[in-house]
Amino acid sequence: MAFSADELRVLRRALAVALHPVPLPDEDVQDCLRLADSVDEASCEAGRLRAFLLADLGRYRSALPGTAASYLELLQDALATGYDPRPEDLAALRTLRGNPVGVAVLHRCQALAEQSVRARLAGRSTPAPRTRLLALPGGRASGDAKQQPRPEPRKPQPSKPEPGERPVPKPSEVFPPRRRPMPPPEQLAAG
Secondary structure (H helix, E strand, C coil): CCCCHHHHHHHHHHHHHHHCCCCCCHHHHHHHHHHHHHHHHHHHHHHHHHHHHHHHHHHHHHCCCCCHHHHHHHHHHHHHCCCCCCHHHHHHHHCCCCCHHHHHHHHHHHHHHHHHHHHHHCCCCCCCCCCCCCCCCCCCCCCCCCCCCCCCCCCCCCCCCCCCCCCCCCHHHHCCCCCCCCCCCCCCCCC
16 A cells, blocks of 8 residues: 555654654644545455455356466465465366466465464464554544544445446456467568
8 A cells, every 4th residue: 555745744643643642633633534534445445356356266267277377377466465265266276287387376275275274273363354543542632622523434335327427437347357468470581
């Protein structure tokens, strides 16, 4: 996640206040709340993108063996972001044993699946999702500052576009499937 210069300024002030609580002017509190909303929105968008990529992975998996190269590439990308391979992934990879990349990914997925099972049996769970920052200690100027109602967190709600307004694009329209570039055709040398 990348922050703009203004967002970094706000984040720096918020961290300073967290370390050394002092009353903040209302403007600074509003800046912190806007930053928290922006971070929440970015994490929601990241969750939507992850759901889209996992659905895409499922589509490629169901179209195997014809989509082996794309499936293996998507699976490796998902594993790099912390995806836990599912039993259907392991079964699909077993059908690709003739593919050297497929074999390597199968071994990696088997190791990850075993670690995941051991962690669950040991009582450790996966990390909880990030919780919303609701308050900063010492965040409001005490006493004479006006108490402003706190804005409600925005929840994504699908809405129908107004007539003449463009609808929000689906992830498949924004992020088309990756295609490997075609090698240039070999030119025959005239002899």
